[in-house]
Amino acid sequence: MKKTILSIVFILPVILFSQTKDVDKKVLMVVSSYGKDMGSARPGYEFDEFSQAYLIFKNNGLSIDVASPKGGPVEADEYNKDKSYNKIFLEDKSALSLLDDTKATADVNAEDYDAIYIVGGKGAMFDLPYDPALQDIISNLYLKNGTVISSVCHGPAAFVNVKNGDDYIIKDVELTSFCNIEEELFGKKWVKEFPFSLETKLESRGAIFRQTDFMLSKVVVSGKFVTGQNPFSTTGTAEAVVASLGLTPVERTFYNDERSAYLIQDLLDNTKTIAWAEAELGKNKDNYDIPLIAAYGYYKILASAENNEGLLKGTELVELTSPHFFNENLQLLLAKTYISLDEKEKARDIANELITKNLLKEESEKLLEELN
CATH class of the missing domain: 3.40.50.880 (Class I glutamine amidotransferase (GATase) domain)
Structure with missing residues (x-):
């Protein structure tokens, strides 16, 4: 795995192990x-x-x-x-x-x-x-x-x-x-x-x-x-x-954000599947920073513009986190992205869910009107 870290996150405690010998550096x-x-x-x-x-x-x-x-x-x-x-x-x-x-x-x-x-x-x-x-x-x-x-x-x-x-x-x-x-x-x-x-x-x-x-x-x-x-x-x-400096870095426990970013990089590089990631978060979600993964999906969508491959990767990351982390603004962006990807039924489902939850109701109803 490539070591990757991503932005604006919260982490759980990390265990660091000290070098046991004097290195005089x-x-x-x-x-x-x-x-x-x-x-x-x-x-x-x-x-x-x-x-x-x-x-x-x-x-x-x-x-x-x-x-x-x-x-x-x-x-x-x-x-x-x-x-x-x-x-x-x-x-x-x-x-x-x-x-x-x-x-x-x-x-x-x-x-x-x-x-x-x-x-x-x-x-x-x-x-x-x-x-x-x-x-x-x-x-x-x-x-x-x-x-x-x-x-x-x-x-x-x-x-x-x-x-x-x-x-x-x-x-x-x-x-x-x-x-x-x-x-x-x-x-x-x-x-x-x-x-x-x-x-x-x-x-x-x-x-x-x-x-x-x-x-x-x-x-x-x-x-x-x-x-x-x-x-x-x-x-x-x-x-x-x-x-x-000629030293071997001591072992340490990775922060949750690092572990999350490994997962993101694996998905972007296609070395792991979404199915694997869904199962992993389902079993070990406390070892990951779920909002971090969602945030990366958000920015991946924003940065991809008309690049459909990038948009798909961004939506995959947001979808992956949706069962564990719900943000109405992120969901609305996901719906709009689905429209640009010609996935209108998925967009409609998200808009209806937001209306049912009385979240961003006006924007969601407007989106449904556009779809119809």
Whole structure:
């Protein structure tokens, strides 16, 4: 199975197992200083991307420092404190102290570190590309043997202005980041203020851009670079950093959202059947995040436009979750999609069910009129 993770979900507790031997490796985690008012005034870093990676680094025995362009306390965008990895992190006072008093990048000596991990979040687009101290850190690690340069989501924005001689260091490097289709679907609040389109800028610097379907995990390892496409590539990226440092990542229990995304990827790749997925959810639904699967179906429909294959995959995912998770707006979208797929009877059945339940009655009656 491909490791995939998807968006806007809730998870059950995860069990992490610590590396039993001392590995004497040190990683610098870098976050944006730009955030203000939990992302409402200015976007900051993504807490989920930080906490998940931090836990993996910690449980694999790495020493961790945290830096930001300005140093001092940093502010994340609003996040769900009930997610298991966030709860674990928030209960760790020593870990929290790293965010309350980050190192200023100007005070960081790159020689002290074996790896850098640049956390994403939309704030990364506004300050990380223009921080000369961070550029020096990245450049020094680029020239130092045995180091790993990593980032996730919008974190690769930190690479776009770093050069080695006349060439950008990412020239001819395979990498990934939050991509244009993801910005179109999920980045509407701040994307118009971005100084550049990240995917387009990376390619203009000579990078070989790789991506998978939106909001599924994609991790690219190319030389000393390790990059992840989106927030749901975080665990895979962090574990790839561990592996690139010559360690074997310790075993852990996957989050429910990861397990759900494996299921989504299997269905999209046709390596598992809908019948298998129906039986699996029927037996083990508590091991999955049902709203996550439904949400992916919703966005798959929105992103597919006139692509019937994509529309069919989206409807399959929504149908799969319907016995376990009912949302009237999602059902109405499903009905409208069935009309575009010339499945009018299915659309009619959904509209009648909504009317019977007195949900979106006016919209459903209008849809029935169109069908007649």
